[in-house]
Amino acid sequence: MRFMGEAELVDILRKTSLHFEGNRTDSQTAYDNLPEDYQKELLPAIVAFEVEVEEIDTVFKLSQNRDEESFHNIVGKLEAQGGEAKGVAEEMKKRADALFGCPHKSNS
Structure with a gap:
């Protein structure tokens, strides 16, 4: 420092x-x-x-604390927004199986 x-x-x-x-x-x-x-x-x-940063740890917080239905609703809303929000939705879909034991269900 x-x-x-x-x-x-x-x-x-x-x-x-x-x-x-x-x-x-x-x-x-x-x-x-x-x-x-x-x-x-x-x-x-x-x-x-x-201060000199010596290490960076990343943490993903993509609505993992939500129930499955809320999680999928959030994904659907983000997809509908397009742009960067759609990219976040894609990342969330990749993690859905680990969170809920099933692939993403589309709510559209």
């Missing part, structure tokens, strides 16, 4: 506030538009740090 200095902290606050304000530099809550005394009061209370 590496702690960052004030200049890096200010840069992060600038970028983050602009990101969440849709890059609207005229927003009252963009960092550069905050009152200077407000910035000076809060900066000492904020610690910026950087």
Whole structure:
């Protein structure tokens, strides 16, 4: 872990506030538009740090906690949406057998 200095902290606050304000530099809550005394009061209370990610574990949460009927209804709704949602439905169908001991039933 590496702690960052004030200049890096200010840069992060600038970028983050602009990101969440849709890059609207005229927003009252963009960092550069905050009152200077407000910035000076809060900066000492904020610690910026950087961590190196050494490992990533993935977890699939595709409505496995649902009963079979609800699961298949969700799959059907996702398929109907198309696009990325349809891709999620396809992945869920692959896992249906392991969850319920049967292949996906279409509800359409």
